[in-house]
Amino acid sequence: MSSAQHILDACVPPDPNSASELGGRNITVNAISPGPTDTDMMQDQYRDTIAMMSPFHRIANPADVADVAVFLASDAARWITGQNIGAGAGAL
Numbered sequence: 001m002s003s004a005q006h007i008l009d010a011c012v013p014p015d016p017n018s019a020s021e022l023g024g025r026n027i028t029v030n031a032i033s034p035g036p037t038d039t040d041m042m043q044d045q046y047r048d049t050i051a052m053m054s055p056f057h058r059i060a061n062p063a064d065v066a067d068v069a070v071f072l073a074s075d076a077a078r079w080i081t082g083q084n085i086g087a088g089a090g091a092l
Contacts, residue, residue, distance in 0.1 A: 019082035028081040030072050034065040035088020054089045064089075 019029040036042065036050045036059040051058050068087040071077055 023081060026078070028072070028077065030077075030080060030082070031084045032065065032068055032072070033084055033086050033088070034068075035060060035086070037062060037065055056089050060087070060089060 022029055035054070038047075038059050038061045042050075042059065047059065065087050068085060072080065072085065
């Protein structure tokens, strides 16, 4: 696990209590920690530098992060709960 992921986990920890409480009703509880994402908050002066930090040499677009949320909401993710999913494409 990267040091950035440790920092993210400290800021947005998975909620094992909620996961335990809701698991009996087949409800999963997870968090998503997106990496650099192309939004109005992304400053142009940093865009290229940050993009080169990713193995994909680009920053995420909002749909990239939304796809993670869609997956977590799907039946395919039924066994994932109490997790903080890093969706930063290995950028940090």
